[in-house]
Amino acid sequence: MPDVAFVVKDVSDADDAEKLERALTRLDFVNGVNVDPEKGLVAVSYDGGEAELEKIEGAMEEAGHDVEPSPGADPSVG
Numbered sequence: 001m002p003d004v005a006f007v008v009k010d011v012s013d014a015d016d017a018e019k020l021e022r023a024l025t026r027l028d029f030v031n032g033v034n035v036d037p038e039k040g041l042v043a044v045s046y047d048g049g050e051a052e053l054e055k056i057e058g059a060m061e062e063a064g065h066d067v068e069p070s071p072g073a074d075p076s077v078g
Contacts, residue, residue: 003045004053005070008060011037023063027055041070 011017017035024033024044029052032045042060046052060067 003043004056006042006044006057006060007040007068007070008035008042008065009040010065011035011040011042013037020060020063020065023059024056027052027059030056042067 008020011020014037017037020042021033021035024030024042027046029047030044031047032043034043036042044056046056057067
């Protein structure tokens with residue numbers, strides 16, 4: 001189960017964080033999500049590989065967020 005972290009600077013409050021968390025947990029392969037709006041970080045645990053990672057990024061963008069991998073994150077792990 002890979003873990004990946006993203007920098008999402010435009011999560012404004014707890015309601016926004018909850019909305020993003022719901023969007024990600026709707027994906028069948030996502031096992032856990034932790035959104036930290038204060039730090040602008042989203043951590044995701046999921047089953048799969050690159051294709052699933054792209055779907056996670058797409059879901060965050062569809063929810064209206066600008067997404068980039070966290071510094072030091074290696075999305076190819078897993």
